[in-house]
Amino acid sequence: MALGGATMDERVPRDFQTLRATILERRQSLPKRIAQIAAYALDNPDDIAFGTAASIAASAGVQPSTLIRFAQQLGFDGFTSLQQVFRERLRERNSSYDERLAALRAKAEEGAGHRAIFDGFVAAASTSLSDISRTLNEAHFEEAITLLAKAETIYVLAKRRSYPVASYIAYALGKLKIRNQLIESAAGLNAEMIGFATPADAVIAISFSPYAPATIEETRTISDQGVPIVAITDSSFSPLAQFAKVWFEVAEADFGGFRSLSATMALAMALTVAVGEKRRDSGRKPKSR
Amino acid sequence: MALGGATMDERVPRDFQTLRATILERRQSLPKRIAQIAAYALDNPDDIAFGTAASIAASAGVQPSTLIRFAQQLGFDGFTSLQQVFRERLRERNSSYDERLAALRAKAEEGAGHRAIFDGFVAAASTSLSDISRTLNEAHFEEAITLLAKAETIYVLAKRRSYPVASYIAYALGKLKIRNQLIESAAGLNAEMIGFATPADAVIAISFSPYAPATIEETRTISDQGVPIVAITDSSFSPLAQFAKVWFEVAEADFGGFRSLSATMALAMALTVAVGEKRRDSGRKPKSR
DNA sequence: TAGCAAATGGAACGTGTGACTCATTTTTTA
DNA sequence: TAAAAAATGAGTCACACGTTCCATTTGCTA
16 A cells, blocks of 8 residues: 555546656655656657667666556556557657658649649748758847847848848838838839938848849948948858848748748747847837937 | 568668668569558558557568568568667657647747747747648639639739738749739829729739728729739638638737738748749640649 | 665566568469 | 479567566655
8 A cells, every 4th residue: 555656546647748747746756766767758758669668777777667666656557558658649749840841842842733832832931940940040149139129220121032021020110119211122212211321220131042233232332331230141152241240041942943931031020029129128228329 | 583682782771761762662573462561561650660560460461470571671680670760760750840839839938038039930930831731722722823813914912911921922923924013002002003903803912900991992992893802811700801702711820919921921922823833834735744 | 763664676477579480372484 | 384483371489578576775753
């Protein structure tokens, strides 16, 4: 008549989430060695799923019998039943991200239907998001936020393919009540607009290969006026990089010759909102004159 | 000698992709029962990963010994080695999409840092893409493509938050040499622009709650002129829906009050490119790609 | 500090495993 | 069609596996 876990508790965790919760809940009251395994199990669920009782016990630094006691305390009748839950977890979780993407992409490539085109764009967007999430340079991100939060006016500069991003940034900045100026090509007054920018302002410039000559030229001009520039572009060889105080390299996947914009969009939105938050936090007193 | 697989072939597939390719390549030359297992293995990789030789053989309808022969023909020294590859596949594939998203979202919610903001937007975008990929109505999609492909001029109508999407559509249509007209609010000539549209044209209208009054008004006007409308909006109660011949319901996830645009963007790009392709196919001789 | 219960380590055990072998059937070749 | 080779099915076996048991250690209570 030892621990209630084994015999009294009839609610045996059948799925991983429940099991995890149960373990975390009891963590404090577990004996040392059992707790040792509990921690190992939550940290290395894959090992539990595939390993043998002996190998797992060795990895966790305990005896195989302890492993079985652990399982029994949780209400399972043995290690094997416990292991089922860990295996079910692997089995039930949707086919992996990459596999799903590969499937989408395969369909998009082989299938001639229109749905394939859609799948292709979704795949491209997902890939781009996944990439940027992995590769975003946090230091650069912070730097850009600081730089932009100090600016009196944020100028947003982009043409052609990048223009939708710029227009969204302008919209979001407006909603956040941050003064901004979108440099559009429509009215042909770019030179004048740019002329107003001072070193107390800042620029977000966006351009991807093939870089719109106008964007480069305007970036150069505004850079010469001493206005700090945050650039979003696609490689370190980008002509934008040389002018920028901070620049982000965003690799967008493409489909059918049309590159995704999703990663750039996500970055742009994050930048914008982060700047808004930073300004609010610093009591609406940017370090300007 | 018959099959070099077992002894001669030294390139044993170590990863699932290679293994899969190898099996598919040899599929024709495999004996009946072996092929039976090969098919089962590719169709039920999870079962191979978790089952015992006996259980798998029973499921596949063969003898356990055949399973082992299958493994040996592929160059493995037994079923166990083969199984390792199937397990490695489960192990290596990144944590599931949902888990990853949950992690991002959790970080975004708890973490106060700026990185959290970025993660939040990436998560929102990913969720939106995943949703639309699941829920897209293919019939509507085809209908919209047909409708737009027939149009002489495609009018693109969107304000505020949806405007970036519209500007991208306009850009892409231009690249595809499809005549189009973006209804911008800048010049204040919207009424005149809209006046030119005829039933031979078509409109892509995009608006999300809170629906920009101007968009609704212009959509109504252009609808009254008999111009067919494809709408992208966020619910069946959207005022756009009543005017539209075809409409898409796109549920965008949001973060910090800013909705993602990624799903709308993907749909817009797919629509645009599909229209371009349809025109090419029906304009010239329809030719398989 | 003594006494007791819980926790742990380690060895022993019976079952079910994968792999091997060989007889039989099927397919290929001459 | 006969002979040879390959493929298959089924029985067997060594062994690794999960489990149980028991002696020992640790921790708690009085």
